[in-house]
Amino acid sequence: MSTGNELESIFKRFNAEGNYLAGYSFGTGHIHDTYKIETIPGYRDYLLQKLNNDIFRDIPGLQNNILRVTAHIREKLLKEGEKDIDRKCLTVIKTKEGKTWFQDDSSDYWRMFLFIPGHRTYDVVQNTAQAYEGGKAIGCFQSLLADLPGPRLNETIPFFHDIEKRLETFHRALKEDPVSRVEGVKNEISFVLARQEEMKTILKLGRQGKIPLRITHNDTKFNNVLLDKNDKALCLIDLDTVMSGYVHYDFGDSIRTVANTAAEDEEDLSRLSMNIEMYESFTKGYLKQVKNVLNKTEIEYLVYAPSLMTFIMGLRFLTDYISGDIYYKIHKSNHNILRARAQFRLVECFESKLDVMRSLISRYY
Numbered sequence: 001m002s003t004g005n006e007l008e009s010i011f012k013r014f015n016a017e018g019n020y021l022a023g024y025s026f027g028t029g030h031i032h033d034t035y036k037i038e039t040i041p042g043y044r045d046y047l048l049q050k051l052n053n054d055i056f057r058d059i060p061g062l063q064n065n066i067l068r069v070t071a072h073i074r075e076k077l078l079k080e081g082e083k084d085i086d087r088k089c090l091t092v093i094k095t096k097e098g099k100t101w102f103q104d105d106s107s108d109y110w111r112m113f114l115f116i117p118g119h120r121t122y123d124v125v126q127n128t129a130q131a132y133e134g135g136k137a138i139g140c141f142q143s144l145l146a147d148l149p150g151p152r153l154n155e156t157i158p159f160f161h162d163i164e165k166r167l168e169t170f171h172r173a174l175k176e177d178p179v180s181r182v183e184g185v186k187n188e189i190s191f192v193l194a195r196q197e198e199m200k201t202i203l204k205l206g207r208q209g210k211i212p213l214r215i216t217h218n219d220t221k222f223n224n225v226l227l228d229k230n231d232k233a234l235c236l237i238d239l240d241t242v243m244s245g246y247v248h249y250d251f252g253d254s255i256r257t258v259a260n261t262a263a264e265d266e267e268d269l270s271r272l273s274m275n276i277e278m279y280e281s282f283t284k285g286y287l288k289q290v291k292n293v294l295n296k297t298e299i300e301y302l303v304y305a306p307s308l309m310t311f312i313m314g315l316r317f318l319t320d321y322i323s324g325d326i327y328y329k330i331h332k333s334n335h336n337i338l339r340a341r342a343q344f345r346l347v348e349c350f351e352s353k354l355d356v357m358r359s360l361i362s363r364y365y
Helices: 004-011 059-079 128-144 163-176 182-195 198-207 247-258 276-290 296-323 335-352 354-364
Strands: 020-025 033-039 046-050 109-114 214-216 225-227 233-236 243-245
Touching (some): 059 128, 128 233, 163 182, 163 198, 182 296, 243 247, 247 276, 247 296, 335 354
Antiparallel strands (some): 033 046
């Protein structure tokens, strides 16, 4: 972690107001090193981040995405009469040279945002009102960016939600079986093989031109939604994976976390189920924002999105387990297979609720 002197030195490279007072580690993110920078009384605070360029190889491209997206959202909200704009949209602070990032002598990349005061985040949704606000925030984000002009955004993590690429990696791991684990996970492998073609449906619809690529967040876990003190939606954060995708990715990944009744690595699978009230509230908030933006095929296939995104996560955990736990951090030797089993059980829960989910989408569309 960086020292106060280093933080102050980096802070001074950005075009911020006020003098540096203090800097300290902030938040629970696992990718970047994030610091809150406090300035002297009378000035606003900032969020300073040292970026992980092992995961994100094209920092200038990533930052260009964020600048384009936030500028477009800001412009549209201002036209709509938004008065609290600096809390409803991230504000990128440029360096004194006019760049959106600074590279230090160690070749580390840094960026800075205006700190949004009076916000709350939750790792776990606590009630249906919060679920509704989460759906509203994600739907609003997609709606505001539906008409972003210019070229396609940079692909910050190639093939991030591409189920075909994930399956290719999975089958390669099966064939190689580097740590001799395949024999012990036959049931999980059978689960994947039984569903692998069905899970390609969204990609096939896109190729057929029935659903368009849109701008999606691609990491819509609930703690990326900022809420105010009254638990009303402010904005989405962690825009590193904002790029072209299908709206089903954001909707599905949200439901995977919002409507799950247990932890991602729950060992007791009987505790896993789908909270249909949370699903309904999120869906109501989401559709209120996007129902005039999405086409009928996109709406029709939203019901399959939670199963797809949960399947992808389970597949990634299973692949990593078979490969020898080389990607995800684990806290015990069987952690990844426990995660995979929990995700696959949740897929079954979603599959059993398809008719209910479909009827709720019809109600609010």
